[in-house]
Amino acid sequence: MEPFRFQLLARSGRARVGRLQTPHGPVETPLFMPVGTQGSVKGLLPKDLKAIGSQVLLANTYHLLLRPGPERVRTLGGLHGFAGWRGPWLTDSGGFQVMSLGHLRRIDEEGVVFQSHLDGSLVRLTPERSIAVQEALGADFIMAFDECPPYPSSPEYLKASLERTLRWLERSLKAKTRPDQALFGIAQGGTDPELRALSTRETLRFDLPGYAIGGLAVGEPKEAMFPMVALSTEILPEDRPRYLMGVGHPEDLVAAMGLGVDLFDSVYPTRTGRFGSALTPEGRINLKNARFLEDPRPLEEGCDCYACQHFSRAYIAHLVRAGEMLGGILLSLHNLRHLHRLTEGAREAIRRGDYGAFAWAFAERRFGKEV
Ligand SMILES: CNc1nc2cc3c(=O)[nH]c(N)nc3c(CCO)c2[nH]1
Numbered sequence: 001m002e003p004f005r006f007q008l009l010a011r012s013g014r015a016r017v018g019r020l021q022t023p024h025g026p027v028e029t030p031l032f033m034p035v036g037t038q039g040s041v042k043g044l045l046p047k048d049l050k051a052i053g054s055q056v057l058l059a060n061t062y063h064l065l066l067r068p069g070p071e072r073v074r075t076l077g078g079l080h081g082f083a084g085w086r087g088p089w090l091t092d093s094g095g096f097q098v099m100s101l102g103h104l105r106r107i108d109e110e111g112v113v114f115q116s117h118l119d120g121s122l123v124r125l126t127p128e129r130s131i132a133v134q135e136a137l138g139a140d141f142i143m144a145f146d147e148c149p150p151y152p153s154s155p156e157y158l159k160a161s162l163e164r165t166l167r168w169l170e171r172s173l174k175a176k177t178r179p180d181q182a183l184f185g186i187a188q189g190g191t192d193p194e195l196r197a198l199s200t201r202e203t204l205r206f207d208l209p210g211y212a213i214g215g216l217a218v219g220e221p222k223e224a225m226f227p228m229v230a231l232s233t234e235i236l237p238e239d240r241p242r243y244l245m246g247v248g249h250p251e252d253l254v255a256a257m258g259l260g261v262d263l264f265d266s267v268y269p270t271r272t273g274r275f276g277s278a279l280t281p282e283g284r285i286n287l288k289n290a291r292f293l294e295d296p297r298p299l300e301e302g303c304d305c306y307a308c309q310h311f312s313r314a315y316i317a318h319l320v321r322a323g324e325m326l327g328g329i330l331l332s333l334h335n336l337r338h339l340h341r342l343t344e345g346a347r348e349a350i351r352r353g354d355y356g357a358f359a360w361a362f363a364e365r366r367f368g369k370e371v
Protein backbone atom coordinates (compact mmCIF):
# COMPACT_ATOMS: atom_id res chain seq x y z
CA MET A 1 0.00 0.00 0.00
CA GLU A 2 1.36 3.44 -0.88
CA PRO A 3 2.81 5.09 2.24
CA PHE A 4 0.30 7.94 2.61
CA ARG A 5 -2.84 6.46 1.05
CA PHE A 6 -6.06 8.25 2.06
CA GLN A 7 -9.24 6.16 1.90
CA LEU A 8 -12.70 7.73 2.20
CA LEU A 9 -14.67 5.45 4.53
CA ALA A 10 -17.95 7.34 4.93
CA ARG A 11 -19.64 10.59 3.97
CA SER A 12 -22.51 12.69 5.30
CA GLY A 13 -23.09 15.80 3.24
CA ARG A 14 -19.64 17.31 2.78
CA ALA A 15 -18.37 15.79 6.02
CA ARG A 16 -16.27 12.66 5.59
CA VAL A 17 -14.50 9.97 7.56
CA GLY A 18 -11.14 8.90 6.15
CA ARG A 19 -8.26 6.59 6.96
CA LEU A 20 -4.79 8.01 6.32
CA GLN A 21 -1.89 5.57 6.23
CA THR A 22 1.44 6.70 7.66
CA PRO A 23 4.79 4.96 8.32
CA HIS A 24 3.86 5.15 12.01
CA GLY A 25 0.42 3.63 11.70
CA PRO A 26 -2.96 4.58 10.22
CA VAL A 27 -5.02 7.48 11.58
CA GLU A 28 -8.73 8.20 11.25
CA THR A 29 -10.03 11.62 10.23
CA PRO A 30 -11.45 14.08 11.06
CA LEU A 31 -8.81 14.44 13.77
CA PHE A 32 -7.36 17.18 15.96
CA MET A 33 -3.57 17.46 16.34
CA PRO A 34 -2.25 18.56 19.75
CA VAL A 35 0.55 21.12 19.36
CA GLY A 36 3.96 20.13 20.74
CA THR A 37 5.80 23.21 19.47
CA GLN A 38 9.23 22.38 20.95
CA GLY A 39 8.71 18.61 20.81
CA SER A 40 6.51 18.46 23.86
CA VAL A 41 2.79 19.06 24.42
CA LYS A 42 3.24 21.32 27.44
CA GLY A 43 2.75 19.42 30.71
CA LEU A 44 1.49 16.18 29.18
CA LEU A 45 3.17 12.76 28.96
CA PRO A 46 3.14 10.89 25.63
CA LYS A 47 1.42 7.94 27.32
CA ASP A 48 -1.40 10.22 28.50
CA LEU A 49 -1.72 11.81 25.06
CA LYS A 50 -2.15 8.32 23.64
CA ALA A 51 -4.67 7.40 26.32
CA ILE A 52 -6.93 10.35 25.44
CA GLY A 53 -6.98 9.46 21.75
CA SER A 54 -4.33 11.73 20.26
CA GLN A 55 -3.23 10.39 16.86
CA VAL A 56 -0.85 12.96 15.34
CA LEU A 57 1.31 15.54 17.18
CA LEU A 58 2.52 18.80 15.64
CA ALA A 59 5.99 20.32 16.18
CA ASN A 60 7.59 23.46 14.75
CA THR A 61 10.60 23.77 12.49
CA TYR A 62 11.23 27.34 13.67
CA HIS A 63 11.59 26.43 17.35
CA LEU A 64 13.49 23.16 16.89
CA LEU A 65 15.88 24.76 14.40
CA LEU A 66 16.82 27.34 17.04
CA ARG A 67 16.91 24.83 19.88
CA PRO A 68 18.16 22.03 20.18
CA GLY A 69 18.92 22.03 16.43
CA PRO A 70 17.84 19.50 13.81
CA GLU A 71 21.07 17.47 13.78
CA ARG A 72 20.81 16.69 17.49
CA VAL A 73 17.19 15.55 17.04
CA ARG A 74 18.21 13.42 14.04
CA THR A 75 21.09 11.69 15.85
CA LEU A 76 18.84 11.00 18.85
CA GLY A 77 16.21 9.21 16.78
CA GLY A 78 14.25 12.01 15.13
CA LEU A 79 11.14 13.34 16.84
CA HIS A 80 9.79 9.81 17.36
CA GLY A 81 12.87 8.62 19.28
CA PHE A 82 13.86 11.95 20.84
CA ALA A 83 10.39 12.99 22.12
CA GLY A 84 8.98 9.52 22.75
CA TRP A 85 5.85 9.84 20.62
CA ARG A 86 5.82 6.78 18.37
CA GLY A 87 2.72 7.75 16.44
CA PRO A 88 2.73 10.14 13.46
CA TRP A 89 4.24 13.63 13.72
CA LEU A 90 3.56 16.67 11.55
CA THR A 91 5.99 19.58 11.41
CA ASP A 92 5.10 23.07 10.27
CA SER A 93 7.63 24.67 7.94
CA GLY A 94 8.65 27.69 9.99
CA GLY A 95 7.40 30.64 7.98
CA PHE A 96 4.37 31.27 10.13
CA GLN A 97 6.34 31.14 13.37
CA VAL A 98 8.90 33.61 12.00
CA MET A 99 6.04 36.07 11.49
CA SER A 100 4.53 35.45 14.91
CA LEU A 101 7.69 35.01 17.01
CA GLY A 102 10.90 35.82 15.22
CA HIS A 103 11.98 39.38 14.53
CA LEU A 104 11.63 39.36 10.77
CA ARG A 105 14.49 41.27 9.19
CA ARG A 106 13.85 40.52 5.51
CA ILE A 107 11.60 38.50 3.25
CA ASP A 108 12.54 38.14 -0.39
CA GLU A 109 12.51 35.62 -3.22
CA GLU A 110 15.23 33.59 -1.51
CA GLY A 111 13.39 33.20 1.78
CA VAL A 112 13.37 35.00 5.13
CA VAL A 113 16.07 36.35 7.40
CA PHE A 114 15.03 36.81 11.01
CA GLN A 115 16.47 37.45 14.43
CA SER A 116 16.10 34.53 16.81
CA HIS A 117 13.69 35.32 19.66
CA LEU A 118 16.12 33.40 21.89
CA ASP A 119 19.42 35.20 21.40
CA GLY A 120 18.87 37.73 18.64
CA SER A 121 21.20 35.92 16.23
CA LEU A 122 20.40 36.25 12.53
CA VAL A 123 18.86 33.12 10.99
CA ARG A 124 18.03 32.41 7.36
CA LEU A 125 15.15 30.15 6.39
CA THR A 126 14.56 29.14 2.80
CA PRO A 127 12.38 26.42 1.26
CA GLU A 128 15.45 24.23 0.90
CA ARG A 129 16.57 24.73 4.49
CA SER A 130 13.03 24.24 5.88
CA ILE A 131 12.75 20.89 4.08
CA ALA A 132 16.25 19.85 5.22
CA VAL A 133 15.31 20.64 8.83
CA GLN A 134 12.00 18.76 8.54
CA GLU A 135 13.86 15.78 7.06
CA ALA A 136 16.24 15.79 10.04
CA LEU A 137 13.34 16.02 12.48
CA GLY A 138 11.78 13.03 10.71
CA ALA A 139 8.07 13.96 10.89
CA ASP A 140 5.69 11.86 8.80
CA PHE A 141 3.93 14.96 7.44
CA ILE A 142 6.00 17.98 6.45
CA MET A 143 4.79 21.35 5.21
CA ALA A 144 5.98 23.35 2.23
CA PHE A 145 7.75 26.60 3.14
CA ASP A 146 5.18 29.33 2.68
CA GLU A 147 4.31 32.87 3.64
CA CYS A 148 1.17 33.39 5.70
CA PRO A 149 0.32 37.04 4.91
CA PRO A 150 -0.86 39.17 7.84
CA TYR A 151 -4.54 40.10 8.09
CA PRO A 152 -5.52 42.42 6.56
CA SER A 153 -3.31 42.54 3.47
CA SER A 154 -3.93 44.39 0.21
CA PRO A 155 -5.03 42.30 -2.81
CA GLU A 156 -1.76 43.31 -4.44
CA TYR A 157 0.27 41.99 -1.54
CA LEU A 158 -1.84 38.82 -1.28
CA LYS A 159 -1.34 38.11 -4.99
CA ALA A 160 2.41 38.67 -4.97
CA SER A 161 2.71 36.63 -1.78
CA LEU A 162 0.71 33.64 -3.02
CA GLU A 163 2.72 33.59 -6.25
CA ARG A 164 5.95 33.50 -4.27
CA THR A 165 4.53 30.78 -2.00
CA LEU A 166 3.84 28.73 -5.14
CA ARG A 167 7.46 29.20 -6.29
CA TRP A 168 8.55 28.18 -2.77
CA LEU A 169 6.32 25.09 -3.01
CA GLU A 170 8.15 24.06 -6.19
CA ARG A 171 11.50 24.58 -4.44
CA SER A 172 10.26 22.69 -1.36
CA LEU A 173 9.26 19.74 -3.52
CA LYS A 174 12.59 19.76 -5.38
CA ALA A 175 14.48 19.80 -2.06
CA LYS A 176 12.63 16.77 -0.70
CA THR A 177 14.63 13.51 -0.57
CA ARG A 178 12.80 11.20 1.86
CA PRO A 179 10.07 8.96 0.38
CA ASP A 180 8.81 8.19 3.91
CA GLN A 181 7.60 11.76 4.44
CA ALA A 182 4.50 13.35 2.88
CA LEU A 183 4.82 16.96 1.74
CA PHE A 184 1.64 19.03 1.98
CA GLY A 185 1.18 22.17 -0.10
CA ILE A 186 -0.38 25.19 1.62
CA ALA A 187 -2.92 27.35 -0.22
CA GLN A 188 -3.02 31.04 0.53
CA GLY A 189 -4.94 34.04 -0.89
CA GLY A 190 -6.21 35.48 2.37
CA THR A 191 -9.96 36.16 2.46
CA ASP A 192 -10.15 37.26 -1.19
CA PRO A 193 -12.29 34.67 -3.03
CA GLU A 194 -10.59 35.06 -6.41
CA LEU A 195 -7.09 34.91 -4.94
CA ARG A 196 -8.02 32.04 -2.64
CA ALA A 197 -9.38 30.06 -5.60
CA LEU A 198 -6.32 30.95 -7.70
CA SER A 199 -3.89 29.84 -4.99
CA THR A 200 -5.80 26.62 -4.33
CA ARG A 201 -5.99 25.70 -8.02
CA GLU A 202 -2.32 26.49 -8.59
CA THR A 203 -1.33 24.46 -5.51
CA LEU A 204 -3.29 21.53 -6.93
CA ARG A 205 -1.05 21.50 -10.02
CA PHE A 206 1.40 19.77 -7.70
CA ASP A 207 0.06 16.26 -7.14
CA LEU A 208 0.61 15.99 -3.38
CA PRO A 209 -0.58 13.55 -0.66
CA GLY A 210 -2.46 16.33 1.16
CA TYR A 211 -3.28 20.02 1.06
CA ALA A 212 -3.41 22.66 3.79
CA ILE A 213 -5.72 25.65 3.87
CA GLY A 214 -3.34 28.35 5.11
CA GLY A 215 -3.55 32.08 5.68
CA LEU A 216 -6.62 31.83 7.92
CA ALA A 217 -7.27 32.06 11.66
CA VAL A 218 -4.99 35.10 11.69
CA GLY A 219 -7.47 37.57 13.16
CA GLU A 220 -10.01 37.77 10.35
CA PRO A 221 -13.70 37.62 11.36
CA LYS A 222 -15.25 34.14 11.28
CA GLU A 223 -17.67 35.33 8.60
CA ALA A 224 -14.66 36.02 6.40
CA MET A 225 -12.86 32.78 7.27
CA PHE A 226 -15.59 30.20 6.66
CA PRO A 227 -16.47 31.21 3.08
CA MET A 228 -12.78 30.65 2.29
CA VAL A 229 -12.92 27.18 3.89
CA ALA A 230 -16.06 26.34 1.88
CA LEU A 231 -14.52 27.64 -1.34
CA SER A 232 -11.34 25.65 -0.69
CA THR A 233 -13.03 22.31 -0.05
CA GLU A 234 -15.12 22.77 -3.21
CA ILE A 235 -11.89 22.93 -5.22
CA LEU A 236 -9.67 20.48 -3.31
CA PRO A 237 -9.85 16.85 -4.49
CA GLU A 238 -11.99 14.51 -2.39
CA ASP A 239 -9.38 11.76 -2.28
CA ARG A 240 -6.78 13.82 -0.42
CA PRO A 241 -6.81 15.03 3.20
CA ARG A 242 -7.57 18.70 3.82
CA TYR A 243 -5.79 20.41 6.74
CA LEU A 244 -7.17 23.70 8.10
CA MET A 245 -4.20 25.27 9.90
CA GLY A 246 -4.56 26.88 13.31
CA VAL A 247 -8.23 26.10 13.91
CA GLY A 248 -9.19 24.69 17.22
CA HIS A 249 -12.33 26.14 18.84
CA PRO A 250 -14.99 23.40 19.18
CA GLU A 251 -17.61 25.33 17.21
CA ASP A 252 -15.10 26.02 14.45
CA LEU A 253 -14.18 22.35 14.21
CA VAL A 254 -17.87 21.36 13.95
CA ALA A 255 -18.46 23.91 11.18
CA ALA A 256 -15.26 23.05 9.30
CA MET A 257 -15.78 19.28 9.55
CA GLY A 258 -19.21 19.93 8.03
CA LEU A 259 -17.42 21.70 5.18
CA GLY A 260 -15.16 18.70 4.52
CA VAL A 261 -12.03 19.48 6.53
CA ASP A 262 -10.12 16.45 7.81
CA LEU A 263 -7.16 17.72 9.92
CA PHE A 264 -6.92 20.49 12.51
CA ASP A 265 -4.30 21.92 14.86
CA SER A 266 -4.39 24.67 17.45
CA VAL A 267 -2.68 25.71 20.66
CA TYR A 268 -6.10 26.79 21.96
CA PRO A 269 -7.04 23.74 24.11
CA THR A 270 -3.66 23.49 25.84
CA ARG A 271 -3.00 27.23 26.09
CA THR A 272 -6.48 28.02 27.50
CA GLY A 273 -5.99 25.05 29.86
CA ARG A 274 -2.74 26.49 31.21
CA PHE A 275 -4.56 29.79 31.70
CA GLY A 276 -7.20 28.06 33.85
CA SER A 277 -10.10 27.40 31.47
CA ALA A 278 -11.95 24.18 30.62
CA LEU A 279 -13.86 23.37 27.44
CA THR A 280 -17.38 22.03 28.04
CA PRO A 281 -20.29 21.35 25.66
CA GLU A 282 -21.93 24.52 26.96
CA GLY A 283 -18.79 26.59 26.32
CA ARG A 284 -15.56 27.59 28.08
CA ILE A 285 -15.51 27.98 31.86
CA ASN A 286 -12.75 29.83 33.69
CA LEU A 287 -11.86 28.01 36.90
CA LYS A 288 -10.47 31.24 38.35
CA ASN A 289 -14.07 32.29 38.82
CA ALA A 290 -15.07 31.99 42.51
CA ARG A 291 -18.31 30.23 41.57
CA PHE A 292 -16.34 27.01 41.04
CA LEU A 293 -14.63 26.88 44.44
CA GLU A 294 -17.38 24.73 45.96
CA ASP A 295 -18.53 23.00 42.78
CA PRO A 296 -18.26 19.23 43.38
CA ARG A 297 -19.00 18.32 39.73
CA PRO A 298 -16.36 17.23 37.22
CA LEU A 299 -15.21 19.71 34.60
CA GLU A 300 -17.62 18.03 32.15
CA GLU A 301 -20.37 15.55 33.04
CA GLY A 302 -19.79 12.36 31.06
CA CYS A 303 -16.19 13.07 30.15
CA ASP A 304 -14.02 9.96 30.53
CA CYS A 305 -10.71 11.78 31.00
CA TYR A 306 -8.53 11.34 34.09
CA ALA A 307 -9.27 14.88 35.30
CA CYS A 308 -13.04 14.36 35.14
CA GLN A 309 -12.86 10.84 36.58
CA HIS A 310 -10.80 11.82 39.63
CA PHE A 311 -11.26 15.50 40.49
CA SER A 312 -13.91 18.16 41.05
CA ARG A 313 -14.13 21.64 39.64
CA ALA A 314 -13.58 22.82 43.22
CA TYR A 315 -10.22 21.06 43.44
CA ILE A 316 -9.05 22.25 40.02
CA ALA A 317 -10.22 25.79 40.85
CA HIS A 318 -8.10 25.56 44.01
CA LEU A 319 -5.07 24.35 42.02
CA VAL A 320 -5.46 27.20 39.54
CA ARG A 321 -5.73 29.79 42.31
CA ALA A 322 -2.76 28.25 44.13
CA GLY A 323 -0.69 28.31 40.96
CA GLU A 324 -0.16 24.54 41.15
CA MET A 325 1.26 22.95 37.96
CA LEU A 326 -1.33 20.18 38.24
CA GLY A 327 -4.10 22.69 37.49
CA GLY A 328 -2.84 23.45 33.99
CA ILE A 329 -1.93 19.81 33.42
CA LEU A 330 -5.41 18.52 34.27
CA LEU A 331 -7.11 21.26 32.25
CA SER A 332 -4.87 20.66 29.21
CA LEU A 333 -5.55 16.94 29.41
CA HIS A 334 -9.29 17.48 29.64
CA ASN A 335 -9.42 20.10 26.88
CA LEU A 336 -7.59 17.82 24.45
CA ARG A 337 -9.81 14.91 25.42
CA HIS A 338 -12.81 17.21 24.84
CA LEU A 339 -11.69 17.90 21.26
CA HIS A 340 -10.82 14.23 20.62
CA ARG A 341 -14.30 13.24 21.86
CA LEU A 342 -15.78 15.90 19.57
CA THR A 343 -14.00 14.45 16.52
CA GLU A 344 -14.84 10.88 17.64
CA GLY A 345 -18.50 11.89 17.88
CA ALA A 346 -18.29 13.50 14.46
CA ARG A 347 -16.79 10.33 12.92
CA GLU A 348 -19.60 8.24 14.45
CA ALA A 349 -22.25 10.65 13.17
CA ILE A 350 -20.73 10.69 9.68
CA ARG A 351 -20.68 6.88 9.67
CA ARG A 352 -24.39 7.00 10.61
CA GLY A 353 -24.89 9.36 7.69
CA ASP A 354 -26.27 11.98 10.04
CA TYR A 355 -23.69 14.73 10.59
CA GLY A 356 -26.47 17.30 10.47
CA ALA A 357 -28.08 15.95 13.64
CA PHE A 358 -24.66 15.92 15.34
CA ALA A 359 -23.97 19.55 14.39
CA TRP A 360 -27.46 20.58 15.44
CA ALA A 361 -27.18 18.87 18.84
CA PHE A 362 -23.77 20.49 19.32
CA ALA A 363 -25.15 23.95 18.51
CA GLU A 364 -28.12 23.47 20.85
CA ARG A 365 -25.86 22.72 23.82
CA ARG A 366 -23.13 25.22 22.93
CA PHE A 367 -25.41 28.16 22.18
CA GLY A 368 -28.66 27.14 23.83
CA LYS A 369 -27.99 28.63 27.26
CA GLU A 370 -25.44 30.61 29.21
CA VAL A 371 -22.73 28.53 30.85
C1 LIG B 1 -3.52 30.11 14.75
N1 LIG B 1 -3.80 30.34 13.36
C2 LIG B 1 -2.99 29.89 12.40
N2 LIG B 1 -3.14 30.22 11.12
C3 LIG B 1 -2.13 29.63 10.45
C4 LIG B 1 -1.75 29.70 9.10
C5 LIG B 1 -0.58 29.05 8.70
C6 LIG B 1 -0.11 29.14 7.32
O1 LIG B 1 -0.72 29.79 6.46
N3 LIG B 1 1.06 28.51 7.02
C7 LIG B 1 1.76 27.79 7.94
N4 LIG B 1 2.89 27.18 7.54
N5 LIG B 1 1.35 27.65 9.22
C8 LIG B 1 0.20 28.30 9.63
C9 LIG B 1 -0.19 28.23 10.99
C10 LIG B 1 0.62 27.46 12.02
C11 LIG B 1 0.10 26.06 12.18
O2 LIG B 1 -1.06 26.09 12.93
C12 LIG B 1 -1.35 28.90 11.38
N6 LIG B 1 -1.92 29.06 12.60
Ligand SMILES: [Zn+2]
Pocket residue numbers: 299300303304305306307308309334335337338
Ligand atom coordinates in the same frame (compact mmCIF):
# COMPACT_ATOMS: atom_id res chain seq x y z
ZN1 LIG C 1 -12.55 15.55 31.08
